Amino acid sequence: MNKVEEKQTFAPKEEIEEKVVVPDIVADDDDDEEDEEELVDPIDTIREQCSRDAESKALLAELQACTDRVESRNMTEETCQQEQFDFLGHRDHCVAHHIFNHLK
Structure with a gap:
């Protein structure tokens, strides 16, 4: 394999991982805020x-x-x-x- 082929195989995987990780983190934060109850002293x-x-x-x-x-x-x-x-x-x-x- 030459260097051009290596760049082509690795670039799409990184882009896919970034797209999947970012929406999941944002969605989890919203759910946690809604589920938390306000504590009373x-x-x-x-x-x-x-x-x-x-x-x-x-x-x-x-x-x-x-x-x-x-x-x-x-x-x-x-x-x-x-x-x-x-x-x-x-x-x-x-x-x-x-x-x-x-x-x-």
Whole structure:
């Protein structure tokens, strides 16, 4: 076989392989995107539920009262940091008791 014949036999195979591979890859990507479900983080739901108990509502009311008081004044050094920590600490404590039921 001479060099001219080798080029003729190899060129069509490469072209056929490229044509077959490219459409298959594109088609597979579209199918994967359609089949994937959007994941939902269970901690968001648990946080919302824990924010509804009586103690959380009381702590949230204290936080809101403090926020209103601070925003009504022009010059104050008071912050509502402690009230915020109290509310978030209670809520996170509640979440910690429930989150492990949702892990696999």
